[in-house]
Amino acid sequence: MKKHITLFLSLFLIVGVALAQNKGDVQKARTIPVAEIPVDPNVKVGKLSNGLTYYIRNNGKPEDKVELRLAVNAGSIMETERQLGLAHFMEHMNFNGTKNFQKNDLVDYLQSIGVKFGADLNAYTSFDETVYILPIPSDDPEKLEKGFQIIEDWAHNTTLSEEAIDGERGVVLEELRLRLGAEERMQRETLPKIMYGSRYADRLPIGTKENLENFSYDDVRDYYKTWYRPELMAVVAVGDLDVATMEQKIKDHFGKIPATTNGKTREDYQLPNHEETFIAIASDPEAAFSRVNVMYKDRKNAQPTITVDDYREGLVRNLFSQLINNRLGELRNSANPPFVFGFSFYGGTFARTKNAYQSIAQTSAEGQLDGLKALLMENERVKRFGFQQGELDRAKKSIIARLEKAYNDRDKVESGRIVGQYVNNYLEQEPIPGIEWEYGTTKRLLDGITIKEISDLINVFIHNDNRVITLTGPEKEGLTQVTENQVLALIKEVESADIKPYEDEAVRESLIEKLPAAGTIVSTTKNDALGTTTMTLSNGATVTIKKTDFKNDEVLFQAFSHGGTSLYSDEEIKATSLANGGITQAGIGGLSLTDMSKFMSGKIANVSPFLSNAAENFRGSAAPKDLEVLFQMVHLYFTDVNKDNEAYQSFVSKQKSFLGNLMANPNFYYQDKLGAKRNEGNPRYSGFPTPEKYDAADYDLAYKKFKERFADAGDFHFYFVGNVDEAQVAAFAKAYIASLPGLNSNESYIPTKFREKDAYEKFVVNRGADPKSSVSITWREETTYDDQKELAASALGEVLTIKLVEKLREEEGGVYGVGARGSLSKITFTDFDFSISFPCGPENVDKLVAAALAEVEKIKKEGVTPEDLAKVKETYLVARKEQVKTNRFWMSNLLNLDQEDRDPSYILDYEKRVNALTAEAIQKIAQEYLDENYFLAILMPEEK
Template sequence: MKINKIYYVFLGALALACSPKMVDKPASNQEQQTSTAEETSMNTMPGMDKKIPMDPDVRMGVLDNGLTYYVKNNGKPEDKVELRLAVNAGSVLEDDDQQGLAHFMEHMNFNGTTNFEKNELVDYLQGIGVKFGADLNAYTSFDETVYILPIPSDDPEKLEKGFTILEDWAHGALLKTDAINDERGVVLEESRNGKGAGDRMNKVTIPVQFYGSKYAERLPIGKDEILKNFEPEVLKRFYNDWYRPDLMAVVAVGDLDPAVLEQKIKDHFSGIEPNKNPRERPEFNLPNHQDTKVAVAQDPEATFASINVSYKDTFESEPTSTVGDYRDDLVNGLFSFMINNRLQELTQKPNPPFIFASSSYGGTVAKNKNAYSSFAGSAPDGQLGALKAVLEENQRVKLYGFGEAELERAKAAYKSSFESFYANRDKTESGRLVGQYVNDYLNGGVTPSPEWRYETTMDLLPGIEVSEVNAKIQKYIHDDNRTIVFTGPTTENKPTEAEILKVVNEVASAEVAPYEDAVVRENLIETLPAAGSITKTETNEKLGTTTYTLSNGITVTTKKTDFKNDEILMSAYSYGGSSLYSDEDYMATVFANGGLTEAGVAGLSQTDMDKYMTGKLVNVRPSIGSTTENLSGSATPQDLETMFQLVHLYFTDLNKDEEAYSSFISKQKSFVGRMMSNPQTYFSNEVNEMRFKGNPRYAGFPDEAAYDAADYNKAYELYKERFANAGDFNFFLVGNVDDQVIMDLSKKYLANLPSTGEKEMYKTFDWKEKQGTREITVNKGTEEKSLVQMRWDYDIATYNAEEDLAVDALGEALTIRIIEVLREQEGGIYGGGARGSMSKIPEPGFNFSISFPCGPDNVEKLIAATQKEIAALKENGPSDIILNKVKEGYLLEYKEDLKSNRYWLNNLVSASREQRDPNNMMNFEAKVAKMTANDIQAVANKYLNDDYILAILMPEVK
């Protein structure tokens, strides 16, 4: 059957959130032999053939012309509806002379339609706060093209315009010759952006991965020679063939009466005439093959080595449509969950065989074909070892299976994640729901209600037996229909097909040892100091926050919200950070700090911690920044005490484990060893080397030698020092908090942390970056690709909040002009923009940057065009139209942000850390309304001075 992609993504997220690893009793050979029969019997249980019901809150229909629609009311975010037009046509349907035109057609729907002349569409949407790229977007894949439009739902005129846009996308493209010719440059720049090591290696690997299929011949970006030279009639032929109502679906999810949305769809789409003689829409497969196909692709600019083993099913899949299908998806997901836990454990060994690895069963590029795939990233010279390790884990399961304890832990993880999903069922954003219905249309699935999914999962999970999960490996792994792909940097000893197949054959006949597990204790904290107390309580009525001062000096600020039913976010800081290190200590530890938490806490290794955390949706992460030491985390209300326990232990009982640290260093060295081969990484490093020359605390980009020189002992010692005084920490918790619970947990786990009674402050340094106009050109890379950056970064006398907003608005205004001029008028870039900000700590500063990729021949012209736009903003300020676009974008975003726990947490923390009035976050709308073009013009003249860097990446001189 076909795995429901949305559901499978949900399972993948679940696997990342929790990672239990335990085996109890290996399956015997006899159990393996009988498992297939047990699996079959399980799927013949009563009710397994019952159809999965579509969510009754979703209105579905098919218009007389064949167009399908889905409508659902959803109140988060308020006053907004997410619209999608899904076209069941992509690059795989292109004729030989149309390669790249499915994607080109997507571009043309933004360049002249029945109701919007060229550029009017983007101009209108920006005027109501919908940002091009961030909000308004589209994508083209092999089998589909999907248009994305979020629109306000509280204004009838804007709503009507939104559906008019969607209707135009469906059948109103003008496809004027001059507009087509103007867009060629933009699409070719997008193609240029994709060129490089990955693209070159794809040309070797894709014919193997997609062996014998049309997919191997129809990458969505197409061929440059066709994009440059096709006649407009060729594009129109694709449009007329495939943009038709019987190959389309409209999806509308948002804060509006479903009857209104349904009527809008009928009004706008019922009149589209169906094709009288429609071209047959074929389905394409991945043909079966008896042998193992191998591809090895290396490139001198590649930075990362990977291996991929894929076992494609020999049979065609079907959509998940029955309860039995759904149950089978659960079994597949549990298998992937458990095998990935074992693979994760291997990454924590002193000399891990790979940096990371994963295995899963799911869909492929073809709609009707599934595969079991194992993937790993390794050091460039470690690919054969990574392949061996991944295959051995598959073989271990094949020989011995998983244990009962492993399955029970996986079930516990699923149960807790589904409980959280169910608790937040009325708090899910429309943007996260709409994709499910797009997927249903394109892939033939069905999305049940949250209630059905939760209740069915809770009912099915207990009955899944370890024997039927173990039986999956027999179905997954076979000698035919197998592909093995190696990609990575150029090495002296490139792996050969014979060497790869030798590893495969050796592992297949090997008698690997059973998986061994150790029992983990039941409690995180075995002994706990006496509880402290709360000495003061303060409230802020305007913000709805409460701040507790604990007996050791810690402050805890809470903000209760109803944005998510099952989410509490935490952040904490104290001043100091690495600024209090000597220059020598800083340089000795800067690359070691990342490995400190790999050791675990309280005598539990990271593997033990993963097991202990099974079924708990909680995480805590300490860190040491340049001016602060920090903790961040999240938990459900049920797991909040575990989060507090982890915080307590990261202060008092961080393990020191040389083997865990060695594993971290090994993985980091594997990852960074070839990073300088990447032209953009090399370019960034060269720019930084120029900027920070002479800075005694500049460590540069790490290489293997830097990791070898990192001092773990000193890093551990300084970590303990930084977290020795908890009394100057400030904690913030936002979400579904219960203040009485927070008070109790704070007294039990925070108020008893050690405190010196001192309040530290960060240090500043005398070294300053050289200023003045500086230019640097870096030649790196073999492709005809360039990158232009302009950067201002310098200290200022004082921080000003109003100027900070104006500087940010300057970035937004300049981005609009860069897209209008460099992309739409010049056709010289695909994307680019500007951004600016001001900082208050550690010292007041100004930062502004402009960046865009382009062709080498256009560098000087596009730099001149950018400088002209900067000069125009300095002389005249932004136009009223652009100012309105910036303001509307701010207001639309702010309206949604106010319903976000993350937004509240970030603002409360930053206001405290920078000693600003937190109440100002509630005045944002007034500040935006007050901001004028003169304000933006003023900061442009004040700060965009000659103290900037012009950095240009050019290809290597041939």
């Protein structure tokens, strides 16, 4: 299909040009139709007589599941002054009673079929839209019917009872409470300038506390009646079901909604132009990070991408972003980086009607002007000298490589990753041509895109009007705040600065300059039950392969060797823990990170070595075509990691900038104090990173220990999962892994000696100006291990979460979110860990802690209801059915089998273990471990 579409478009354009030339009439040539971007033939787009739009696509991954979306083309921008926050409040109300599902019945039903509230079932509200998310099984006609009934109810059957509205006020107010803090306060100062003169400046979706407390029942009912109309809605259904069945479901459920008569006009609210440069500077004592943002808003309204020419313009802008961001990435990795990170892009703003070019950076608290100057200078450098051909060639390779990967995997994409593009097509008119068209058309168009037209974009992007410069960051003693005059002076300084052209240095073509002498494969075994092949190499290393057909263009890679930092002395681990992260920042094989970025243009492969407490590790992935590059990187990380003090200091500089004001944030401060408290007496605990600790870190020792840890490849186990060719992996393994030193060290990790106190303790931290608290209740205990106990501990967390949501959120209205989690770990000792956590108002802490503990006691005394046990089992089984068809699942579980010395039945008998799980086993876990010896940690605001 791709070839036919591409050929058609090429002929269309050729004919158009010929007609214009033959007639010699420019005016007439303009009347020739412009080639439009087609709609993917795999999706059916339709419209009901009442105006509702629908999108349907059959997609078999994952099996037996359909992703449903209800998109409403209305959000907070449509609210009246009496309705501030009610677009978002209405979203909540759709989960609190409809014609066919009374309050809580909807969530209760969906949990019973394995759909988790929050993780699967969800919704969001923004300025211009509200979208509801519902995955539903497609292999059961009754469940499928109820799924469509649910989204129909959301569209026009919400009951909005007074009791339900009042019950949800507390939940939404708690969500608003969560957003309080430095970022929210600074946004209130900067948004009026960013969105100057527009309705967007005072229509944040969360609304205001005053209005959420005081709005009338009719206010929210009026919003629902006014904006939830069929001509402002789209239903999207993508999944493992035939198109005809899904289309009939949509017609049956949504065709009966009456068409609107005399409906209020849905306006597109504008973002006005302004001649001035607005400078918005906001600071806050609790701000953890410093940021700068330069925004150049377009003078004209945003236009949809409709034609092939529009698509080509988008490619040009995409290439511009890649080129400027490659340069900013080099600055980030320079000896004295001006920012922690920096990037530029052209795209949307808060206002749907306006796009902008933006350059953004995170800096140190003292380095905002330096970061801003770096952004302005790089834009100015492009303006004066443009980009260079070598930069463009690499960017084009990268674009094609990414599209090729997507094209190769076009029949293996999960429905959840497809459905969003159809929602965006309805709401934003984003094109949906399909990857076949996009891949073919991009390849055809890229060759004709020149360095000049990309470079010339800077003159369109940057202008003195419609410019907003925003600086946000901490407010503290000794820190002088940037002023508006300083920013204006900096703009003039950059405009007249002596700037040199960018120098594009070439990089060698080979990653490894001298190939090592290959090793051999000593033996090969197969595990038919797991579907794996394991090779033992001549140096002792082990390589396990699992070939799958889950993705066409994906190979996942991991490796480990027992030992890790557990083999370090107490002094060594404290001296190196922070420095370890900087080792790979120097690059490998004599190539810097910038060199590596250039070398990897057009290649899809990545490898990261890292040290954990119990192991030396690798993690990475590659497209099959670039698997040899992955092997080469692994080889170099063993043999030729660069040691570069300048690169390390660049890393330290960025880390210190990032951490400089972290403790001003109440949540980070709380976590720091909590970690220190729970690790009292632990000689190996190094605590939260700080700039001072980075200054004290020992790079030389860290590098030495890293080389020691990766000196013996012979006790590593390497895993490859995905579309792997066994013969190819064998050849690469002999060349790049078997050739590594094997020292027969066969090390193991040293078990952790420290244990947290198993006794009741209450720990309160007072921090922060806002009326918000955080609660954590934790039980930890050393125990014996078995698989069924681990499953029961996890299930206890799921059951308790259900009960806590019912009690603390739905009944008390005291929290927005609450969760419980239980686990059993085998490394480096068998550790039972169970926690309950939730944010809330300070005035409700004691009441909600008591309520949470009461739910624990209720399970201990009365056990788990059959209904709740069935919900948890169904959730596990539904999730497993999907997970087992992913490379990620098999990689993590194969690794886990070896790291924790488990039997393969741990994977293979999972469904049997879930079905064997009993209410009594869960109750027993609660009775045995959830005793009076818990650690209660509470974050409270500072006392005034």
